[in-house]
Amino acid sequence: MQKRKIIALFLALAMALAFAMPAFAAETVEVTNQRGSITIIPPANHVLTANQFKAYPLYYVIRYHDVTSPATNPIKEYKFVYEASDEVKAFLLWVNAESAKPLSSRAPSLEGKTIADYGVTADPTANIALAAEQFRQWLQTYADTHDEADIIALSRVMLNAAIVPPFANSNIPADAAKVGNNVKFSNVKYGWYLVLGEALRDEIEGELNGGEHTKTVISRGMLVNVPFPTRNSEGKITGLTPDAELKIKAEAPSIDKTLKQDDGTWGKETDRSIGDTIEFKVESFVPHTTGYTAYTFKLYDTLSKGLTYNNDIAVKLVVDGTDVAYNGGFVKVVEATGKHTNPLETIAGANVFPQTDGSTLLVLAFNPINFLTLPIGADIIITYSATLNEDAEIGSFGNPNTAKLEYARDPRVDGDCDTAFTPEDGTKVYTFDINVEKVDGVNDAVKLADAEFRLKKADDTVLWFNAPKAGNVYTLCEVQAAGTGKTQTLVSDSNGVIKLDGLDAGTYLLEETKAPTGYNLLPADITVVISHSGAGNYNVKVDDTVVAKVVVANLTGGILPGTGGSGTYIFFGVGIGLAVLLAAAFVIYKRKRTLGMLSA
DSSP: OHHHHHHHHHHHHHHHHHHHSOOOEEEEEEOSSOEEEEEEEOOTTOOOOGGGEEEEEEEEEEEEEEEEOOTTSOOEEEEEEEEEOHHHHHHHHHHHHHHTSOGGGSOGGGTTOOGGGGTOOSOTTTOHHHHHHHHHHHHHHHHHHTOHHHHHHHHHHHHHHTOSOTTOSTTSOSOOEEETTEEEEEEEESEEEEEEEHHHHHHHHTOOGGGOOOOOSOOOEEEEEESEEEEOTTSOEEEEESEEEEEOOOOOOOOEEEEEOTTSOEESEEEOOTTOEEEEEEEEEOOOOTTOSSOOEEEEEEEOTTEEEOSOOEEEEEETTEEEEOOSOEEOBSSTTOOBOSSOOEESSOEEEEOTTSOEEEEEEBOTTGGGGSOTTOEEEEEEEEEEOTTOOOSTTOEEEEEEEEEESSOOTTSOSSEEEOOOEEEEEEOEEEEEEEEESSOTTSBOOSOEEEEEETTOOBOOEEOOBTTTEEEBOSSOSOOTTEESOEEOOTTSEEEEEEEOSEEEEEEEEEOOTTBOOOSSOEEEEEEEEETTEEEEEETTEEESSEEEEEOBSSOOTTSOSHHHHHHHHHHHHHHHHHHHHHHHHHHHHHHHHHHO
8 A cells, every 4th residue: 555655656746846847858860861052143243254263061960969949939949960071170180280390481371370279278189089079160150150251361371281082982973953043962971061252262272274264253252061950030040851952142333323403302414504503413332341351442433525524522431320531542544444444443433435425434343352352232322413505405315424333243352353244323414505597577487687685694694605506506504794705695697596405494585685676675585494304305485375486576667666676656646647637627616606607
């Protein structure tokens, strides 16, 4: 009886302990010949080729433990047991041997490191397994924090050691393959790999293809485990997959070109008069530059012949919403292609290159070394202004301004190899015209020469024009002031034509100051309105009617009271004479009537 009570007590205690402990389901998976894959996924703006990446085996997975949390919190945790690859063992032995030498005698490729810098305190020659595990734990710290800069620095040292080339071990395939826009390593043994971009290997190994660099991918040093953890939207591990995916963080900068519109906002087009100043803005950002020793970032901005650069380019950064002055400097370029001098020669602003078609190319080349110090993701704001000049295109074609960025796709020492361009982005400035035709008021087929006009703004400011060109074209002056070859008097030619170029959209007053001989002046100014609906679509209106030309008709004779011409005086002279005759007749009539009455 006593024995049964003791057994019952133990069973109750066991059950209590069972309920008191969390329910864990543990599973140990022994890895024999499991295989998976590694897929490298570039951003949309990059094109990869299969030979641009190599995978270096660091450790192979022997087994892993799957410890599952309670069902109410389905987050997984995995513990892996690794075996170091021959590559890692050879690397640690090499670093250990170099570390024992005086600093001046060590291999330069070690970059001043010792084996202790890689977390190794054990002697690899005595206990390579322990040294390899210490190195793995050091690597794990960087794998968890995704510190690519340190991984790339390690990669340089490992590759310069030149111990074992990639894929020497038969456990992994010899080549990667192109799958869509991705690069994929298939049939990969479970393990931990260092994946490098081919561009980095070229830089380290000196494979510069005779000085011409043709690689197209930004290098990265990436640690990846196969099998690969899957994560939920919160980033928590939910399981494992044999197919690892690496998304390259490389990115191409974008460009947005705008100009300041009449209402003060920034947009893609505006309308202005010749002589007006237009403010331009280019917006971009600092892309990821990890792995670069220099970075090409050049603005190519083309002003059409109707725009004159005002030599006032300025650059600022916006970091976390705060404006920061850019003090990194720019480099001098020696030709319109943007190639810089060697060594770098610093200048204050943009390089200016006049083009044979009358346009102007601005090249703003950021210092490729200093560019690396800029905070990733910071906005780059480039501003300058230009004046709409007398060579401006009139009408719907507009005066374009286009810009593009040249940026580095490969980490090279000089920062000027294997670059790409963003698509062009641009703006347009429009300016318009008014066509005047002077005709006879009775027969509009008769064109009148030598009529004189002035064009005024709505506030009665009289505009200055250059002396007429062929076709009796008057172009608005850039500087609105008296000067040689300038006039405010607009004279109709033998065809009755006056063409006025270079006008902003808006309201104008056409004033006739002298009528042709024998004709009367207009009694009032003609109001002319230029309307622009966008994209160069504009019209000219008189009295709310759209017209192709402003037809000004004059009449002859003395029938236009109030015009100030001689007809006015003739009209008044005749009127006075008639009044005198009527008054005399009335007096005679009155006198005769009075005499008649007296005689009666």
